[in-house]
Amino acid sequence: MLPEAQARILRWLGPFADGLREAWDVPRDLSLPGMAEGLGLVRSALHVPLSHLVEEGLVVVRSAHVIGGGRRRRSVHHLTKEGRQALDRLQPPPEEAVKEGSWFGEQTPQGPAHGRSDDVGEVQGLLHEHGAVALTGLAGIGKSTVARGVAEAWRSEGKTVRWVTVDRYAALSDLATALSGVSTFLDDRSASEWLDQRPSTDLVVLDGCEHMH
Numbered sequence: 001m002l003p004e005a006q007a008r009i010l011r012w013l014g015p016f017a018d019g020l021r022e023a024w025d026v027p028r029d030l031s032l033p034g035m036a037e038g039l040g041l042v043r044s045a046l047h048v049p050l051s052h053l054v055e056e057g058l059v060v061v062r063s064a065h066v067i068g069g070g071r072r073r074r075s076v077h078h079l080t081k082e083g084r085q086a087l088d089r090l091q092p093p094p095e096e097a098v099k100e101g102s103w104f105g106e107q108t109p110q111g112p113a114h115g116r117s118d119d120v121g122e123v124q125g126l127l128h129e130h131g132a133v134a135l136t137g138l139a140g141i142g143k144s145t146v147a148r149g150v151a152e153a154w155r156s157e158g159k160t161v162r163w164v165t166v167d168r169y170a171a172l173s174d175l176a177t178a179l180s181g182v183s184t185f186l187d188d189r190s191a192s193e194w195l196d197q198r199p200s201t202d203l204v205v206l207d208g209c210e211h212m213h
Contacts, residue, residue, distance in 0.1 A: 002086065002090070003049065005045075005048075005049040006049045006052060006053055006058075007090050008039055008049075009035070009039075009046070009049055009050060009053060009059070009077075010053070010058065010059075010079065010083060010086060010087045010090065011087065011090070012029075012035060012038060012039060013030070013059065013077060013078065013079045013083070013087075014079065014084070014087045016029070016030060016078070016079075018078070018079070018084075020078060021060070021062075021078045023064065024064065024065055025064070025065050025066075025067050026064045026065070026066060026067065026076050027066075027067055028066050028067060028068055030064075030066075030076040030077055030078065031066050031074050031075065031076050031077075032046060032050075032075065032077075034066075035077070050077065053083070056082075057080055057082050057083075058079065058080055058082055058083035058086050059077050059078065059079060059080065059083050060077070060078050060079075060080050061075055061076070061077055062075070062076060062078070063075060063076070064076045099158050100155060100156060100158065101154070101155040101156075101157065101158045101159045101160050101161065102155075102160045102161070103151075103155055103160075103161045103163070104160070104161070104162045104163070104178075104179060104180065104181035105161070105162055105163035105164050105178055105179060105181065105205075106163060106164060106165050106178065116142060116145055116146050116149055117149075119142075119146045119149075120146055120149035120150050120153065123135070123146060123147075123150050124150055124153065127150070127203075131200075134209070135147060144207050147205050147207060150203075151163060151203060151205055154203045159201045159202070159203065160201060160202045160203070161202075161203050161205065162179040162180075162181075162198075162202055162203065162204045162205065163179075163205040163207065164178040164179050164205070164206060164207065165207045165208050166206050166207065166208040166209055167208070171188060172188040172191045172192060172195075173185040173186060173187055173188050173190070173191040175191070175206070176191035176192075176194055176195055177191070179195075179204060180194065
């Protein structure tokens, strides 16, 4: 069994067609700098595993023109026939466990929204498509339950949920303070700026928006 460092290199080179071994111009991803960037490593970390792969006949090194790399020919790497066979025998890469995301605000996660999975799935799809969704309907029909189901699914993917229950007297600064969980906003302007800067991985839930005017 190959060490994981060598296996990662084989997996990186695998998607590139064998025909590139004869090409004059090749993608930068086949050069040492491109491989290092793509794998999130420093170049020196690739020297030893690459040399072992070359010695074992799984990878071949040659000089070629790298697209976007100037006129000078550079060393590039390709899988050999044996290297592709070794790649086929590799086990799938180990999956990293997704850490549960953070939850800020008043609504404590309470488990799945039983019987509302279709509604939760529909709202998730609309969120990904439009970036914002308004749940409307009579009081007590389950809007908050569906929102909670969406929020818990969002959090389970390692992303952040910010939940606040709105009342008719709440100022924007009050809402932002509750959503932040760590900051206190004294005016609506600073609160608005903070809300505008939220990353797309933050899900902001305003429960009870019918009270806002």
